[in-house]
Amino acid sequence: MAASVLRLYEGLPASYEGPSPSRRPMPAPPEFRPPENATPEKVEEARKRHEARLAQKPPANDARVRHIELIGPYAQTEGPSPESLKKVYACGHLAGGHGPACARTILTSLARRAYRRPVTPADLEPLLRLAAASVKRGESFEQGIALALRAMLVSPDFLFRIERGQAAAPGNPVQRLRPYALASRLSYFLWASMPDEELFRCAGQGTLRDPAVLGAQVRRMLKDPRSRALVEAFGGQWLQFRALESVTPDRERFPAFENNLRFSMRRESELFLASVIQERLARPYGIPGVKGQQFRRVDLSGTPRGGVLTEGSVLTVSSYSTRTSPVLRGKWVLDNLLAAPPPAPPAGVPRLDESTVGVDRSLRQQLEAHRSNATCAACHVRMDPLGFGLENFDAVGAWRTEDGKFPVDATGALPDGRKFSGPEELRAILRQDKDAFTRALTEKLLTYALGRGLERYDRRTIKAIAQRVAERDYRFSVLVMEIVQSLPFQMRKGDGGPS
Numbered sequence: 001m002a003a004s005v006l007r008l009y010e011g012l013p014a015s016y017e018g019p020s021p022s023r024r025p026m027p028a029p030p031e032f033r034p035p036e037n038a039t040p041e042k043v044e045e046a047r048k049r050h051e052a053r054l055a056q057k058p059p060a061n062d063a064r065v066r067h068i069e070l071i072g073p074y075a076q077t078e079g080p081s082p083e084s085l086k087k088v089y090a091c092g093h094l095a096g097g098h099g100p101a102c103a104r105t106i107l108t109s110l111a112r113r114a115y116r117r118p119v120t121p122a123d124l125e126p127l128l129r130l131a132a133a134s135v136k137r138g139e140s141f142e143q144g145i146a147l148a149l150r151a152m153l154v155s156p157d158f159l160f161r162i163e164r165g166q167a168a169a170p171g172n173p174v175q176r177l178r179p180y181a182l183a184s185r186l187s188y189f190l191w192a193s194m195p196d197e198e199l200f201r202c203a204g205q206g207t208l209r210d211p212a213v214l215g216a217q218v219r220r221m222l223k224d225p226r227s228r229a230l231v232e233a234f235g236g237q238w239l240q241f242r243a244l245e246s247v248t249p250d251r252e253r254f255p256a257f258e259n260n261l262r263f264s265m266r267r268e269s270e271l272f273l274a275s276v277i278q279e280r281l282a283r284p285y286g287i288p289g290v291k292g293q294q295f296r297r298v299d300l301s302g303t304p305r306g307g308v309l310t311e312g313s314v315l316t317v318s319s320y321s322t323r324t325s326p327v328l329r330g331k332w333v334l335d336n337l338l339a340a341p342p343p344a345p346p347a348g349v350p351r352l353d354e355s356t357v358g359v360d361r362s363l364r365q366q367l368e369a370h371r372s373n374a375t376c377a378a379c380h381v382r383m384d385p386l387g388f389g390l391e392n393f394d395a396v397g398a399w400r401t402e403d404g405k406f407p408v409d410a411t412g413a414l415p416d417g418r419k420f421s422g423p424e425e426l427r428a429i430l431r432q433d434k435d436a437f438t439r440a441l442t443e444k445l446l447t448y449a450l451g452r453g454l455e456r457y458d459r460r461t462i463k464a465i466a467q468r469v470a471e472r473d474y475r476f477s478v479l480v481m482e483i484v485q486s487l488p489f490q491m492r493k494g495d496g497g498p499s
């Protein structure tokens with residue numbers, strides 16, 4: 001919770017965005033200087049004292065808030081809202097006065113939404129019995145409905161997405177998904193939520209498999225604000241910005257990394273992905289409720305940054321807490337951008353001696369020594385150069401030209417002989433691998449859409465989809481449409497077949 005009093009903002013440094021900002025530059029906060037030759041415990045104590053002093057420091061205009069009083073809410077509404085009553089009491093008797101058919105009407109409508117499909121008598125009977133038994137015990141009609149609703153909410157049909165296929169031809173283990181299961185797959189893919197009334201309607205009419213109808217639904221769903229879930233959930237997996245929440249870069253080495261930066265990094269990645277998904281570029285974005293701190297797409301032309309590869313979130317999650325890792329970053333690029341993940345390292349390989357990194361030899365020299373081992377070299381020759389091309393970004397993504405006492409050497413050569421120097425040239429090389437990138441994105445998105453790992457037999461699908469996406473100008477909507485119309489998305493393995 002935050003409260004602001006306008007007057008306090010007057011005369012503050014311009015970064016506060018208050019009225020009549022001060023023209024004096026903001027004084028830099030005192031630096032933390034660890035006592036010399038102190039033990040780690042003593043340094044830790046000194047840092048704690050330093051932070052306590054910083055917290056004590058009053059804001060720039062010497063104003064402090066002694067206390068804030070919050071009063072209210074004055075007219076708090078109690079009980080269910082009219083909207084939820086309408087959703088529950090499908091019979092229309094919002095104020096009570098139900099008839100004998102009401103329980104069936106209400107529970108049919110609720111179960112259809114909860115199970116995301118039409119309900120059968122076998123679904124309904126136990127629910128009706130529960131409601132009736134409750135009334136028989138002397139409870140109210142509403143309490144009876146509440147009990148049946150609780151039963152629905154613990155039912156596997158609600159908790160799991162149970163996909164039922166249509167009868168398959170004899171000997172064919174693959175079945176077409178039933179229309180309601182297809183509607184659910186589609187809405188959990190694009191919205192991470194249940195189908196809405198319109199999707200239910202298409203499923204009910206049996207038209208969802210018609211490519212024209214399916215195409216129109218996909219376009220409608222991508223335009224809907226609910227497709228934000230695709231950015232958050234898929235992006236969180238693909239670009240791993242969810243991992244940002246748990247990274248803790250070493251505080252001594254990266255004092256600038258705090259939660260605000262963590263938040264901005266994640267936001268940067270989300271906005272980038274949102275612009276890709278909605279096929280809108282350079283559109284100004286605002287975070288609702290965070291006035292004055294709007295995130296704008298910074299024009300980075302002419303600078304070494306651009307695209308996912310140089311985003312702070314990616315550079316941070318592919319680093320260790322104390323230093324960058326060209327190996328991790330190279331692996332990240334191979335896996336997420338080039339669809340060519342390296343195998344796991346063989347057992348018994350000696351790890352880098354962390355205590356000597358950057359002391360008597362640079363990280364590059366140490367990794368080169370590591371590569372002299374032939375077993376290691378096969379993979380590292382693919383991973384390391386990609387990571388070294390990004391060495392100008394430190395473990396929290398900030399630009400640097402030196403790593404400790406060693407100048408950064410961001411040159412490298414790929415196994416096919418292409419040479420580069422620095423992130424910009426590396427990016428130019430990777431951009432030539434458009435098809436590898438398209439395949440990588442197809443694999444990641446198909447995995448997400450199906451909710452399962454990909455198998456050998458999916459390879460043909462991936463190749464065909466990537467091909468068609470390339471033919472149609474690498475548009476994200478084409479990629480989604482191709483996935484939705486693909487065999488793995490439209491079919492499932494039959495109950496009797498091998499799984």
Ligand SMILES: [Zn+2]
Pocket residue numbers: 089091092093097098099102
């Ligand atoms: Zn009623």
